[in-house]
Amino acid sequence: MRAALRAFVVKEVHHILRDRQTLTILLLMPLVQVVLFGFALRSDVRDIRVAFVDPSPDHATIALRNRFAATHRFQVVATSANTHGLEPLFQRGAADIAIIFPPDFAAQLQSGEPARLLLASDASDPNTGTAMQGYARAVIVAQEAEWAPAAPRITVESRMRFNPTLESVNLFVPGLIALVLTLVSALMTAISLSREKERGTLEVLFVSPLRPWQIILGKVLPYLALAFANVLTALAAAWIVFRVPFQGSLVLLLFASTVYAVISLGIGVVIAAHTTSQRAAMLGTLLGTMLPSTLLSGMVFPIASMPAPLAVVSNIVPARWFIVITRGIMLKGVGVTYLWRELLVLGVMMLVLMLLATRSFKPRLA
Amino acid sequence: MRLLAVLLRKEFAQILRDKLMMRQMFLMPVIQLLVLSSAATFEVKTANVYVVDRDQSTASRALVQRLQASGRFRVRGASPSMSLANEALLARSVGMILSIPADFERELTRGSMSRVQLVLNAEDGAAAGVTQSYAAQIIRAYASDAPGPPTPERERSVLVDVRVRGWYNPTLDYRDYMVPGILVQLVTVIGTLLTAMNIVREKEIGTLEQLSVTPLPRATFVAGKLLPLWIIAMVELALGLVVARYVFGVPMVGSLLLVFFAAAVYLLAALGIGLAVSTIAQTQQQAMFVTFFIVMIYLLMSGLFTPVRSMPDWAQWMAQLNPVKHFIEIMRAVMLKGAGLAEVSRQLGILALIGTAVLSLAIRQHDRRTS
Amino acid sequence: MTAIAVRGLTRRFGNFTAVNGISFDVGAGEVFGFLGANGAGKTTAIRMLVGLLAPSAGEATVAGFDVRTQAEDVRRNIGYMSQRFSLYGDLTVRENITLYGSIYGLTRAAIAERTTTLLQALALTQQSDALVGSLPLGWKQKLAFSVALVHSPRIVFLDEPTGGVDPITRRQFWELIYSAAAAGTTVFVTTHYMDEAEYCDRVSIMVDGRIAALGTPRALKEQFAAPSIDEVFVRLARPVAESSA
Numbered sequence: 001m002r003a004a005l006r007a008f009v010v011k012e013v014h015h016i017l018r019d020r021q022t023l024t025i026l027l028l029m030p031l032v033q034v035v036l037f038g039f040a041l042r043s044d045v046r047d048i049r050v051a052f053v054d055p056s057p058d059h060a061t062i063a064l065r066n067r068f069a070a071t072h073r074f075q076v077v078a079t080s081a082n083t084h085g086l087e088p089l090f091q092r093g094a095a096d097i098a099i100i101f102p103p104d105f106a107a108q109l110q111s112g113e114p115a116r117l118l119l120a121s122d123a124s125d126p127n128t129g130t131a132m133q134g135y136a137r138a139v140i141v142a143q144e145a146e147w148a149p150a151a152p153r154i155t156v157e158s159r160m161r162f163n164p165t166l167e168s169v170n171l172f173v174p175g176l177i178a179l180v181l182t183l184v185s186a187l188m189t190a191i192s193l194s195r196e197k198e199r200g201t202l203e204v205l206f207v208s209p210l211r212p213w214q215i216i217l218g219k220v221l222p223y224l225a226l227a228f229a230n231v232l233t234a235l236a237a238a239w240i241v242f243r244v245p246f247q248g249s250l251v252l253l254l255f256a257s258t259v260y261a262v263i264s265l266g267i268g269v270v271i272a273a274h275t276t277s278q279r280a281a282m283l284g285t286l287l288g289t290m291l292p293s294t295l296l297s298g299m300v301f302p303i304a305s306m307p308a309p310l311a312v313v314s315n316i317v318p319a320r321w322f323i324v325i326t327r328g329i330m331l332k333g334v335g336v337t338y339l340w341r342e343l344l345v346l347g348v349m350m351l352v353l354m355l356l357a358t359r360s361f362k363p364r365l366a
Numbered sequence: 367m368r369l370l371a372v373l374l375r376k377e378f379a380q381i382l383r384d385k386l387m388m389r390q391m392f393l394m395p396v397i398q399l400l401v402l403s404s405a406a407t408f409e410v411k412t413a414n415v416y417v418v419d420r421d422q423s424t425a426s427r428a429l430v431q432r433l434q435a436s437g438r439f440r441v442r443g444a445s446p447s448m449s450l451a452n453e454a455l456l457a458r459s460v461g462m463i464l465s466i467p468a469d470f471e472r473e474l475t476r477g478s479m480s481r482v483q484l485v486l487n488a489e490d491g492a493a494a495g496v497t498q499s500y501a502a503q504i505i506r507a508y509a510s511d512a513p514g515p516p517t518p519e520r521e522r523s524v525l526v527d528v529r530v531r532g533w534y535n536p537t538l539d540y541r542d543y544m545v546p547g548i549l550v551q552l553v554t555v556i557g558t559l560l561t562a563m564n565i566v567r568e569k570e571i572g573t574l575e576q577l578s579v580t581p582l583p584r585a586t587f588v589a590g591k592l593l594p595l596w597i598i599a600m601v602e603l604a605l606g607l608v609v610a611r612y613v614f615g616v617p618m619v620g621s622l623l624l625v626f627f628a629a630a631v632y633l634l635a636a637l638g639i640g641l642a643v644s645t646i647a648q649t650q651q652q653a654m655f656v657t658f659f660i661v662m663i664y665l666l667m668s669g670l671f672t673p674v675r676s677m678p679d680w681a682q683w684m685a686q687l688n689p690v691k692h693f694i695e696i697m698r699a700v701m702l703k704g705a706g707l708a709e710v711s712r713q714l715g716i717l718a719l720i721g722t723a724v725l726s727l728a729i730r731q732h733d734r735r736t737s
Numbered sequence: 738m739t740a741i742a743v744r745g746l747t748r749r750f751g752n753f754t755a756v757n758g759i760s761f762d763v764g765a766g767e768v769f770g771f772l773g774a775n776g777a778g779k780t781t782a783i784r785m786l787v788g789l790l791a792p793s794a795g796e797a798t799v800a801g802f803d804v805r806t807q808a809e810d811v812r813r814n815i816g817y818m819s820q821r822f823s824l825y826g827d828l829t830v831r832e833n834i835t836l837y838g839s840i841y842g843l844t845r846a847a848i849a850e851r852t853t854t855l856l857q858a859l860a861l862t863q864q865s866d867a868l869v870g871s872l873p874l875g876w877k878q879k880l881a882f883s884v885a886l887v888h889s890p891r892i893v894f895l896d897e898p899t900g901g902v903d904p905i906t907r908r909q910f911w912e913l914i915y916s917a918a919a920a921g922t923t924v925f926v927t928t929h930y931m932d933e934a935e936y937c938d939r940v941s942i943m944v945d946g947r948i949a950a951l952g953t954p955r956a957l958k959e960q961f962a963a964p965s966i967d968e969v970f971v972r973l974a975r976p977v978a979e980s981s982a
Contacts, residue, residue, distance in 0.1 A: 019649075019652065021648070021655070021656065022651060022652055022655050025655045028659075033662075037666060039680075039681065040667055040681035041666065041671075041677070045673070045675070046676060088708070088709055090533065091699050091704065091705035091710075092699070092705070092710075093695055096675075121533065122533055122534060122703075123533060123534060124534045124542070124543055124702045124703065125543050128673055128675075128676075130499075131495075156481075156482055156483075156501075156502045156506070157481060157483045157484070158485075158498050158502070159483065159484070159485045159486070160486050160494055160498070161485055162489050191651050278650065278651070279386065279563075279650065280386050282654055283390055287390075287394075287397075291398075291401070295401055295405050296401070296405060300671065301405050304461075305411065306404065307404050310401070310404050310405050324458075327489050332456060334456060338456060368839065369839050369840065372835065372836060375832075376828060376832065376836050379828055379832060380825065380828065383827050384827070571823075572819055572821035573824075575821075576817065576823035576824075577840075578788075579788065579789065579812060579819075580812060580837070580840045580841065581809060581812045581813045581840065581842070582840045
């Protein structure tokens with residue numbers, strides 16, 4: 001029996017190794033993603049392009065304009081006397097912020113009443129829109145301080161823990177690991193199983209002395225190994241290229257990854273059992289695992305920001321729990337004491353899915 | 367050409383009979399729009415705070431009150447112990463610690479500087495930044511009208527009244543920003559993935575070979591394959607736009623015609639990529655993986671989720687070659703900002719260039735592989 | 738008139754020579770059986786003749802056109818039925834006929850007429866709007882054969898057309914082949930069913946990339962003193978089998 005299983009696993013391994021294209025992509029993908037996105041995906045705002053509308057320039061407006069020009073973060077793209085050209089400028093995407101002075105700015109400053117100033121930002125992206133406003137305000141406040149120095153009343157000292165530099169890469173590496181595991185475990189298994197089903201070779205296996213759970217095990221083991229390799233590659237890349245921190249226990253992370261991989265494998269098996277063609281299995285897995293894993297797991301968009309019904313749904317997405325564990329281990333260095341709840345949830349999910357998976361293939365023998 | 371018409375009829379017959387694909391094509395946009403547009407926000411609603419108030423004075427309590435009154439912060443725990451606070455942070459029961467030193471009120475009334483410390487859980491990165499800036503804003507507001515000795519400086523503490531207006535998205539609705547991007551993603555996936563898989567399927571079952579033995583010209587074959595998918599992608603876009611407009615109230619400030627025109631040009635590139643992938647993949651599975659890989663890189667580097675302007679220079683250069691980037695810019699400009707043909711003509715031009723280049727290269731590759 | 742003329746046709750794949758300098762002629766209206774074991778090079782040879790593969794060396798003309806330089810003309814004048822079943826399973830019988838008819842340039846009227854004739858001949862008139870995928874294998878094969886002939890080509894190439902089909906259907910299939918030949922179409926058929934060889938006008942047997950025997954079935958049986966082509970084949974293939982044993 002053991003020999004039969006071993007032979008079976010060997011056959012699967014051959015299948016995988018011979019499909020060079022898919023294999024290359026599977027091995028390369030996490031690497032490319034980590035490196036590319038680590039370098040390229042940022043949320044911080046640089047090079048804010050500012051357009052000035054200054055109907056009657058005076059010493060005050062010029063002083064403020066110069067300050068903006070001198071600030072690294074800003075880049076003056078246009079200065080004009082009226083607002084006519086502003087709209088097309090924004091529509092073309094050539095400016096991010098417009099500062100519109102009143103015609104009597106300096107006079108207003110002297111008058112004792114606060115001087116009015118309009119700051120229009122392209123808020124089509126609310127995130128950067130708010131950030132840009134913040135930076136612009138800071139420049140204005142700095143200029144104010146020069147005009148009338150006043151001692152600050154309260155200083156706010158901020159510390160960002162677990163990710164002091166707010167490096168985006170530190171944030172998405174845990175999510176990336178989840179994504180890769182899902183992809184390899186769920187998708188590959190579903191496709192491979194449904195392909196055998198389509199070709200009819202699965203029936204041959206069922207007629208053999210191998211029990212259903214052994215068949216499934218033989219099918220998923222190579223993919224489990226592959227998924228593992230991917231996790232290690234992604235972690236290595238993240239550490240070597242970006243110095244992503246790894247505060248906690250690698251063993252715990254690998255353990256959690258295995259549990260999560262088994263869950264994904266189980267999902268793949270269940271989907272393959274209930275679909276009739278390879279394509280259906282592919283699409284079903286994409287919709288049923290990839291989509292929720294990326295959108296609802298907290299990987300990209302925080303769960304705290306989601307509307308209540310979606311937040312509830314996210315509780316049944318295994319990736320959601322896995323990401324908490326991964327982030328905890330990598331960024332905070334916490335262990336089982338803090339993560340036991342999440343680990344328990346994953347464990348239960350794993351058992352449920354293993355049961356479902358074996359059961360979904362049983363009726364065929366009845 | 368009559369032959370082309372026959373080919374188109376064949377393709378549509380096959381597609382319409384494929385119940386699975388039909389269901390998927392109509393479900394996908396709806397589901398994606400529904401989920402993505404609801405989930406895709408970085409806005410933080412309320413943050414849980416642990417207060418370490420070593421002063422316990424009127425002033426410090428007033429500060430905490432101020433924070434709570436803003437509706438954005440909820441005090442979940444309070445004690446003089448920083449280590450308890452850290453525990454809470456570690457255990458994720460709070461997202462922020464506000465630490466007020468013992469001399470807070472004293473320093474404030476004396477007119478000298480008092481300090482507070484904010485410690486945030488930056489696991490979520492974006493959320494932490496947003497929370498921090500809210501908190502800092504509230505504290506600064508508190509500072510300007512906190513009790514204290516009158517000083518000449520204080521009288522003129524606010525010199526400039528900055529009125530801020532966010533144009534094009536006054537409600538700062540993240541959904542409005544995301545939806546054009548989602549529609550782009552939809553069109554891309556359909557255009558590229560389905561093209562690749564469709565052609566490779568013919569390769570797999572052998573009909574492609576059968577067709578190579580016939581006098582069917584390559585160009586006609588390619589046109590017969592790409593045109594139906596082009597049409598379907600446009601239909602999907604229309605469907606997505608309808609859902610976006612009437613279910614989510616996403617604005618459509620600019621010209622609908624321009625949106626479709628831009629999509630038509632963009633699809634040249636998207637279909638071209640699908641065709642190119644079909645020349646190197648032997649099985650549908652390979653086609654799917656390769657396309658997925660490529661499309662994902664394109665989508666993530668296009669400004670869909672993170673702004674292109676924030677990327678390092680080399681990535682911004684790469685983005686110039688990315689048709690998705692230009693299409694998203696056009697979509698956002700037209701849908702949210704009401705841009706017209708003149709304003710997006712540059713991006714349209716680039717799209718047309720990229721599209722024709724990719725498509726011709728792909729067709730040449732296809733020719734080479736099948737002759 | 739020679740329908741197919743082959744001289745020293747060769748095809749190499751790296752170090753492996755699949756087809757090693759074969760030469761033969763096929764006359765117009767002949768039913769020519771191209772036999773050989775699996776892996777002997779049959780499919781490679783046929784693919785070169787229909788223009789799917791370029792020869793490494795040698796020449797061939799099909800319907801008078803050179804396969805290398807006049808591929809377009811070759812395509813217009815031949816029909817092909819591949820080993821893998823190549824009609825569209827998710828299209829109806831009628832739609833498949835219309836598709837291939839249009840590809841070969843038949844007018845709408847001609848297509849309609851051919852469709853009726855074809856359906857009647859195959860007794861498929863009732864199923865004209867059924868999806869091809871729903872037909873049993875035997876019907877599919879017969880349909881594929883007929884579609885290969887929809888444009889009345891001068892030569893039709895059949896690559897293992899009767900694989901997996903029951904004996905009665907096989908017999909019917911060969912009746913179709915005969916009627917096509919009687920109408921003047923040259924039929925070039927590869928098969929590894931040696932009994933089908935008896936139905937052909939002439940056969941050639943490929944062993945290891947070369948033609949080991951060529952002639953009418955009777956002549957070959959006499960030459961090798963064998964009661965059947967099957968026996969002839971075994972005699973030819975045995976030295977090979979023994980040397981590799």
